[in-house]
Amino acid sequence: MKELIEKTIATEQVFNGRMIDLQIDTVSLPNGATATREIIRHPGAVAILAITADKKMIFVEQYRKPIDRVIFEIPAGKIDAGEIEHLLTAQRELEEETAYRAANWQLLTALYTAPGFADEIIHIYEARGLARQEAPLAMDVDEFLNVHTLTLTEAKALIGEGKIVDAKTVYAIQHFELNYNNY
Template identity: 40%
Template sequence: MRVEDVAESWEVTDSKERFAARVISVRTDTVRMPGDETADRDYVVHPGSVAVLAIDEDDKVLMIRQYRHPVRRLLWEVPAGIRDVPGEPLVDCAARELAEEAGYRARTWHTLLDIYTSPGMCDERIRIFLARDLSPIPEEENDYVHRHEEIGMPVEWIPLQEAVEKAMAGMIHNSPAIAGILAAYAASADGFKGLRPADAPEA
């Protein structure tokens, strides 16, 4: 049997926006279920995101630490950001986030994963890229200015094997970071040859 997610859309008989903020909104859709019954489904509407698993020639992963207020924790993460420029190729968005949050550029890009962060309550989709052949961007060449949430975010290089161990030990909690680390570890077995190109379409 071929295991693959498929697109399907059940009839929405009513839809109400409950809340709208700068980035997200909350909707209630009344959905026609099997058996011709209806049920209300509340969910967060999100523009989508990208994340970058950057790995150097020594198989070390670039990680940053960021305060996340909803969970009241400083989390170890990978560079990531919202798809906030209409029509921008996702890999360009990822390159921008890598420059903004970590001050690096990459010559080699591949699509690593496509994930939904929490599909039972949110439509956010994240494309995680693998970035290699990295080099620091000289400060005078980096056109990106840190936003307030990016100031003071330390950059650390962690061996990929160690990052896997920390994820499995419950020491890393950020979902795109964990997914990216484990996927990169699996993909490294064949030298990353089986990965999709950076501009692969989203299914």
């Protein structure tokens, strides 16, 4: 078996932002040569597959500047500084974005969004036993979205129409479809 590990020789911090940091690492390759790696550091995020009593999923529709379009996603958000318990982040994000609270929570998985250049990990939770609150928690001041409840058929149609294009949401829909009879 070939050695696959790259060893970091040097790190240059290029940018420190509100949401991400960018660094360039010089690495020693398994064959002894050197290369550079551009790495985005991210604090992590949560996402929520929220399932209603009538077996629908909750989605948010919002504009995403990096891809310059409006898309549908499951509720999600960045883990804020000091938030150790990811479940608490998920509970906060669900209520902030949708005005729902959930009685039952289960961690489904954690996945890396783009391990070729970023360390962002998203912890995906399933939330059931939903109750809509009078009003959502204060949403981020730069966040604008619409909330939708969709059936599996409607969600899959949005994938086909190119309105659901992110991996966390496609994963959640697939999980829902594979476990639909268990809900």
